[in-house]
Amino acid sequence: MASSYSNIHPVDQILTSLAIEAIPSDSQLIADQIFEKVNIPERSGTLLIENTRNFMGSSDLDLERAPGASRAMIGSFDRTSTTYKAKIYSASDSIAMEDIFDSQYPGSEEARIVRKVARTMKLAKEKRAADLLFDNTVFTNTSTAAALTGGTGNQFNAAGGEPLHDLHVIKDIVFANSHGINPDCLIFGRDVFRELARNPEVRGFAGTIGQGFASGNRILSDEVVIQVLKDVLGIPNVYVGSARRETAKPGLTSSEGYIWNGESIFMGIMKGSDAIVSKSGGVKAMPVAALDFEFSGVQAGQYDSLDSTRRYVWSEEVNAFTKVNDSFAYLLTDCLA
Numbered sequence: 001m002a003s004s005y006s007n008i009h010p011v012d013q014i015l016t017s018l019a020i021e022a023i024p025s026d027s028q029l030i031a032d033q034i035f036e037k038v039n040i041p042e043r044s045g046t047l048l049i050e051n052t053r054n055f056m057g058s059s060d061l062d063l064e065r066a067p068g069a070s071r072a073m074i075g076s077f078d079r080t081s082t083t084y085k086a087k088i089y090s091a092s093d094s095i096a097m098e099d100i101f102d103s104q105y106p107g108s109e110e111a112r113i114v115r116k117v118a119r120t121m122k123l124a125k126e127k128r129a130a131d132l133l134f135d136n137t138v139f140t141n142t143s144t145a146a147a148l149t150g151g152t153g154n155q156f157n158a159a160g161g162e163p164l165h166d167l168h169v170i171k172d173i174v175f176a177n178s179h180g181i182n183p184d185c186l187i188f189g190r191d192v193f194r195e196l197a198r199n200p201e202v203r204g205f206a207g208t209i210g211q212g213f214a215s216g217n218r219i220l221s222d223e224v225v226i227q228v229l230k231d232v233l234g235i236p237n238v239y240v241g242s243a244r245r246e247t248a249k250p251g252l253t254s255s256e257g258y259i260w261n262g263e264s265i266f267m268g269i270m271k272g273s274d275a276i277v278s279k280s281g282g283v284k285a286m287p288v289a290a291l292d293f294e295f296s297g298v299q300a301g302q303y304d305s306l307d308s309t310r311r312y313v314w315s316e317e318v319n320a321f322t323k324v325n326d327s328f329a330y331l332l333t334d335c336l337a
Helices: 013-020 025-029 097-102 109-134 163-177 190-196 200-206 222-233
Strands: 035-038 044-050 080-083 087-096 142-144 185-189 237-241 244-247 255-257 266-268 283-285 292-303 310-323 329-333
Touching: 013 109, 013 292, 013 310, 087 097, 087 109, 097 109, 097 310, 109 244, 109 292, 109 310, 142 310, 163 200, 163 222, 163 266, 163 329, 185 190, 190 222, 190 237, 200 222, 222 237
Parallel strands: 035 292, 044 283, 142 329, 185 237
Antiparallel strands: 044 080, 087 310, 185 266, 244 255, 266 329, 292 310
16 A cells, blocks of 8 residues: 555544544535546556447448348447556644643544544645646636637626526537537536526526526526526536635735636536456546546544654545546636626
C-alpha cells in the first residue's frame, strides 16, 4: 500500500466514522455524487476506453446467413487509452495534552478535531473536482454563453436570455459527440443557478407544468428550478455547486468564495462506465467524461508526540479525479452579464 500516515499509525475506526459522517453543511458538497467511483488495487495504471462507434452497427454489413455459411464478422474501431495516478491527500491537527484533560467539551476533543480535519479534507476534494470539471483547458468543448453557436447570443440574466434554449443546444452537441448517448449530469455554479429562478423563460415553463405558478411570474424555489431542468432537458442528475471555502491564509483578513465558479455550467456523461478492474490495476471502461479512481477511502486516526505533550489527529484518502473523454462533456462559461 502507498506510504501514508496509516502505515505508521493505526487507523481508528471510531474517528474514521466521524470523519466520514456528514454534518449539515456537507449537503452543499457534490463531488462524491457526481463521479462514478472505480476502486483500484494499485495507485497508478492504464485505462482502456471502449470506442462507442463499436456499438453503432455497420451500414454495409449483411447479417443474413445462408445455411452452412459463416457468420458475418463485424469490424471494430480501436480503443483509446490514458493513464491515471491516485494521489495521497492528508491533513492533521493537534491539541496539547493539558487541554484534553481540562476540556469542558461535551465529547472527546479528538472527535471535535477530527470533524474539523475532515471538513478541510472534504472542501479540498470538492475543489479538486471543480478545478477539473470547470476548467476549459481540460474540457475543450467550451464556449461563453454569448458566443454559443446556435444559442441566443445572450447571457442568462440579460434581455433575451433563454437558458433552456441554450442548454438544449449543448445537449445536442454532447449527444452528437458521444454517438447517440444523452448527457446525464448538469452542474451549475451557484450564481447562474439562482438567476434561473428569475429568468422569464424558466418561470414561464414552471407555470405550464402544474407547479402552482399560474403565469410564471414569481421567483422560483431551487426545487422547482431543478424539476424544470429535469423535465425540459431530460437530464436526471442536476447539481448546484454551493459550497464555500476560506481563501485567505491564516492570520489574514477572512475572504470567502464559492468553490465552483458561479457563472459556469458543465453538462456531460458521468455515469455508465461499466469499469472492469484487473488485479494489476488496469481498467477497461466505456467512455464517460471523467472518473474517480480511488485507491483508499477516507481513514482517520490519532497518535501522541514522542514527548507525550500533544495529541495529533489525522485524516487521509488516496484518489484521482481523472478526465476520460472531453468529447462527452461541454463547458459553458460567462453565463451572466
